[in-house]
Amino acid sequence: MRSWSAPKLPHLPGAGRRLRLFDTAARETRPVGPGEGEARMYVCGVTPYDATHLGHANTYVTFDLVNRVWRDAGHPVHYVQNATDVDDPLLERAERDGVDWRDLAAGETDKYRADMAALRVIPPREYVAVTEVIDQIAELVVRLREKGAAYDLDGDVYFSVAAAPKFGAVSGYSEAEMLDLFAERGGDPDRPGKRNRLDWLLWRAERPGEPSWPSPLGPGRPGWHIECTAIALNNLGPGFDLMGGGSDLIFPHHEMGASEGHVATGEWPFAKGVAHSGMVALDGEKMSKSRGNLVFVSALRNDLDPMAIRLALLSHHYRADWEWTPALGRAATERLERWRAAVARDRGPDALPSLAQVRDRLADDLDTVAALAAVDAWAAADGDDPDAPALVRDLVDALLGIAL
Ligand code: ZN
Numbered sequence: 001m002r003s004w005s006a007p008k009l010p011h012l013p014g015a016g017r018r019l020r021l022f023d024t025a026a027r028e029t030r031p032v033g034p035g036e037g038e039a040r041m042y043v044c045g046v047t048p049y050d051a052t053h054l055g056h057a058n059t060y061v062t063f064d065l066v067n068r069v070w071r072d073a074g075h076p077v078h079y080v081q082n083a084t085d086v087d088d089p090l091l092e093r094a095e096r097d098g099v100d101w102r103d104l105a106a107g108e109t110d111k112y113r114a115d116m117a118a119l120r121v122i123p124p125r126e127y128v129a130v131t132e133v134i135d136q137i138a139e140l141v142v143r144l145r146e147k148g149a150a151y152d153l154d155g156d157v158y159f160s161v162a163a164a165p166k167f168g169a170v171s172g173y174s175e176a177e178m179l180d181l182f183a184e185r186g187g188d189p190d191r192p193g194k195r196n197r198l199d200w201l202l203w204r205a206e207r208p209g210e211p212s213w214p215s216p217l218g219p220g221r222p223g224w225h226i227e228c229t230a231i232a233l234n235n236l237g238p239g240f241d242l243m244g245g246g247s248d249l250i251f252p253h254h255e256m257g258a259s260e261g262h263v264a265t266g267e268w269p270f271a272k273g274v275a276h277s278g279m280v281a282l283d284g285e286k287m288s289k290s291r292g293n294l295v296f297v298s299a300l301r302n303d304l305d306p307m308a309i310r311l312a313l314l315s316h317h318y319r320a321d322w323e324w325t326p327a328l329g330r331a332a333t334e335r336l337e338r339w340r341a342a343v344a345r346d347r348g349p350d351a352l353p354s355l356a357q358v359r360d361r362l363a364d365d366l367d368t369v370a371a372l373a374a375v376d377a378w379a380a381a382d383g384d385d386p387d388a389p390a391l392v393r394d395l396v397d398a399l400l401g402i403a404l
Pocket of ligand 1 (some may be wrong): 044045228253304
């Protein structure tokens, strides 16, 4: 599927740094990405039934920083993202609004692309809609069934958690926590006939009034987790460098996807690194479609420069949970104005130390708070270097994704 337009990245002098990230599965900060050569990343995309909210933007900007730090260190980046363009919430919204689900998905995907381009997020090399690869997903379900890891339940196909020896390795959650989160996030622990309450849906047989596709499993459509596993394996292969998303994807989505990949390929880990961004709240509650407390990027863009939105996101550590307030937008706008005024000067203080600081801080688990402070310090100081303003403009652009 068509992606969105790529921002042009300035080349920076000197060498980038090896990125270290907090790994969810290892529960420690460690190097992520290859020592040399291409870095491979999969980040879960949106279900396009509503506009992009700040929580989404926070996730995609976080992994955009990963992309930028890798590129600065000389790695070509193979980045893949999916769009869940057929799923229960999308079908329910289309039904509620009396629109065709395909039109809803296409329209919302267009808005998402526009938001990502405005925030200067580097697009994935492959942006894959689930409806484009139903055959590939069905093929993977067939493979899991052949390996004895899947079973039929009234025409639907379930993954058997008993067949997954690494289940639990990504999240580290207890069974009680898993059951709670599974019920909360689209799972069906209480469906009668399942062998284990944590078994999950791989293939949903055709239901009246729902879209379906022919497959060796019979007509139907894929479950949620298997789509990302198939798209990641088919585009990146097993053992890719980083699987990313918001922290609400740790369980069940990434846990279950990793087990699917492990059982299908026999290779572990499914992804060498697993990282998650924090949740953005509004009025004391996590921003979520079910609560309806969303701040949409497209609406914010009416009032704020998209670069101020991006700076507001970067003013929090990516793993922190934080709350959006209009004051954050105002503070980010003021910072953007200060930075723009500083790079518009004829000369400034030597920028090479600032470049080194930003590189060092980002490479250390994406410490954007300290990276922004380094640019603030440069902008507040005086100096005689005529090359410095252009270099700061370039470093802020290439590493932070902020166009001044
Ligand atoms: Zn996913």
